[in-house]
Amino acid sequence: MKEIVVISGKGGTGKTSITASFAYLAKGDIIVADCDVDAADMHLLLKPDFAHQENFYSSEIALINQDICTKCGECKKICRFDAICFDKQYKVKPLACEGCGYCANICPVDAITMEKQNDGDLFISTTKVKSTMVHASLNIGAENSGKLVAKVKSTAKEIAKKDKKEFVLVDGSPGIGCPVVSSLSGADYVVLVAEPTVAGIHDLKRVHQVVKNFNIKSGCIINKADLNKEKSQAIKQFLQKEDILHITDIPYDENFTKSMTEGKTIVEYEDKALSSTIKSSWNKITQLAKIKK
Amino acid sequence: MKISIASGKGGTGKTTLATNLSAFIAEKNSNIVLTDLDVEEPNSGLFIRGELTHSQDMYKMIPEWDKDKCVLCRNCQNVCKFNAVIMMIDEVIVFDKLCHSCYACSELCPQNALPMQPRKMGELKRFKYKNLHFVEGKLNIGQEQAVPLIAQTLDYVDNNFPENHLKIYDAPPGTSCPVIEATKDSDLIILITEPTPFGLHDLKLSVDTMRKLEKEFIVVINRHGIGNANVEKYCKKEKIPVVASIPNSKKAAQAYSHGNLLYKVIPEIKTEIKKVADYIETKMVKM
Numbered sequence: 001m002k003e004i005v006v007i008s009g010k011g012g013t014g015k016t017s018i019t020a021s022f023a024y025l026a027k028g029d030i031i032v033a034d035c036d037v038d039a040a041d042m043h044l045l046l047k048p049d050f051a052h053q054e055n056f057y058s059s060e061i062a063l064i065n066q067d068i069c070t071k072c073g074e075c076k077k078i079c080r081f082d083a084i085c086f087d088k089q090y091k092v093k094p095l096a097c098e099g100c101g102y103c104a105n106i107c108p109v110d111a112i113t114m115e116k117q118n119d120g121d122l123f124i125s126t127t128k129v130k131s132t133m134v135h136a137s138l139n140i141g142a143e144n145s146g147k148l149v150a151k152v153k154s155t156a157k158e159i160a161k162k163d164k165k166e167f168v169l170v171d172g173s174p175g176i177g178c179p180v181v182s183s184l185s186g187a188d189y190v191v192l193v194a195e196p197t198v199a200g201i202h203d204l205k206r207v208h209q210v211v212k213n214f215n216i217k218s219g220c221i222i223n224k225a226d227l228n229k230e231k232s233q234a235i236k237q238f239l240q241k242e243d244i245l246h247i248t249d250i251p252y253d254e255n256f257t258k259s260m261t262e263g264k265t266i267v268e269y270e271d272k273a274l275s276s277t278i279k280s281s282w283n284k285i286t287q288l289a290k291i292k293k
Numbered sequence: 294m295k296i297s298i299a300s301g302k303g304g305t306g307k308t309t310l311a312t313n314l315s316a317f318i319a320e321k322n323s324n325i326v327l328t329d330l331d332v333e334e335p336n337s338g339l340f341i342r343g344e345l346t347h348s349q350d351m352y353k354m355i356p357e358w359d360k361d362k363c364v365l366c367r368n369c370q371n372v373c374k375f376n377a378v379i380m381m382i383d384e385v386i387v388f389d390k391l392c393h394s395c396y397a398c399s400e401l402c403p404q405n406a407l408p409m410q411p412r413k414m415g416e417l418k419r420f421k422y423k424n425l426h427f428v429e430g431k432l433n434i435g436q437e438q439a440v441p442l443i444a445q446t447l448d449y450v451d452n453n454f455p456e457n458h459l460k461i462y463d464a465p466p467g468t469s470c471p472v473i474e475a476t477k478d479s480d481l482i483i484l485i486t487e488p489t490p491f492g493l494h495d496l497k498l499s500v501d502t503m504r505k506l507e508k509e510f511i512v513v514i515n516r517h518g519i520g521n522a523n524v525e526k527y528c529k530k531e532k533i534p535v536v537a538s539i540p541n542s543k544k545a546a547q548a549y550s551h552g553n554l555l556y557k558v559i560p561e562i563k564t565e566i567k568k569v570a571d572y573i574e575t576k577m578v579k580m
Binding site: 009010011012013016038039041044060078080081095096098099100101102105106114138140141142143144146174175176177178181195196197198199200202203206207209210213224227228231252254257258260261263 | 301302303304305308333334336339340372374375393394395396397400401432434435436437438439465466467468469470471473477489490491494495498501502505506516519520521543546547549550551552
């Protein structure tokens with residue numbers, strides 16, 4: 001079983017649209033995992049049935065029992081996150097509390113307990129093309145520590161092993177922090193979706209540094225390639241220098257938005273040049289993912 | 294006044310709005326500072342190419358094991374909720390990336406064997422572009438926690454610019470801890486979205502977040518004209534003011550790709566940016 005992770009660093013490059021198209025083409029041959037848990041959108045295109053749902057608990061926050069509290073204020077003094085406020089009584093600000101437990105540890109009368117937080121939900125679904133999809137939604141303000149991302153991935157991998165599927169296709173998280181690190185960990189092949197803009201190049205370079213630390217093979221799709229030919233060329237030079245395979249160019253095409261507006265993947269929406277480019281890219285990627293490092 | 298520009302989905306135009314709005318306002322008002330808090334992927338500086346006036350390394354505090362003082366009591370491991378401090382047979386190992394700098398292990402160590410030491414996590418840079426002050430926080434590659442750098446960048450801006458300055462923040466995407474940190478002290482949040490199903494879905498998440506934080510917020514629609522009218526219908530139903538609609542055009546996408554400020558080259562966009570600026574001005578008068 002091989003794991004293919006699609007990431008972009010920057011948002012809005014077309015990562016999810018492209019990943020959903022791959023998932024549509026592969027039908028039931030793969031397990032799909034949406035690891036962009038902070039703003040998960042792939043379900044809008046793949047229409048999973050949300051058949052199985054489970055709560056996800058990972059973090060804790062402090063809770064002060066007012067019946068026991070003697071208002072000594074020690075908790076407020078030691079908290080580094082300004083998470084305890086005083087208004088007639090000491091209270092914990094739930095969104096500010098990091099769950100470090102320091103206050104509970106030092107409270108002289110044991111008035112503070114650490115309570116498990118429901119950080120979000122995990123779903124196991126069947127998509128409109130009959131593949132299994134693992135996805136999640138993070139609760140508002142929950143810590144996106146990458147733990148929910150890791151859980152989505154490990155669940156998808158278990159199912160892939162059990163069902164003897166060749167590939168797990170992961171829609172990764174944006175940025176360079178914990179969620180994307182969790183998305184990348186254990187991957188066999190990384191697909192970078194870039195755009196030829198100053199911001200796109202900047203973010204591609206940063207996220208590539210993260211990929212490099214993992215020593216994973218990677219390829220790049222340049223989306224909206226004709227938007228700025230000079231920047232497209234700059235991306236290609238960067239790819240060559242860094243030994244990243246240039247998988248393909250996709251032109252600037254408002255069909256991306258039009259298909260999304262109808263809740264369809266691009267390959268369902270139009271059956272011309274764009275679709276065949278995406279089809280041949282997916283074939284290439286699956287071949288590359290199978291090659292040993 | 295403090296204003297955050299945020300969005301659930303990435304790539305909807307946070308940076309575009311933040312940079313264009315700030316540069317536009319700065320043409321008449323020099324008491325304005327733009328701060329890029331999207332420290333994982335800061336992009337505002339690609340559009341506001343000012344003169345560098347200040348730069349400093351940013352540190353987070355991490356406990357460092359003092360072998361000579363340690364008596365291997367294991368208290369540090371027991372108090373750490375993040376598995377960042379682990380005691381092996383005869384040594385204590387600190388995992389920097391897991392540490393949340395809560396100081397519990399350090400201050401509760403009976404031997405003072407885990408003093409907190411600064412460790413570089415990123416950089417802060419300050420620029421001047423014509424009238425506009427611009428501050429950027431940038432996280433080092435390999436650092437996984439954005440929140441401490443966001444908090445320190447906010448502190449820097451608070452301590453270095455007077456109260457009467459208009460402070461505009463380019464926030465990180467999403468609805469989890471980084472965006473909460475970036476928006477928690479703001480007087481007004483501008484949510485920017487696209488008129489598409491992805492845009493609407495993520496806008497709803499952002500609206501829920503802002504309501505939970507009890508923040509005043511308005512919406513600006515970017516790439517208006519593509520997609521459908523569902524974002525507008527939703528905002529109307531929820532009584533959320535849509536202050537401006539930036540029209541979609543390939544010309545705008547091209548100008549953006551070069552790192553140009555859109556309002557300077559596309560008059561229709563200038564009209565919309567002015568609407569947001571006027572809205573802010575009215576708010577500031579009332580404050």
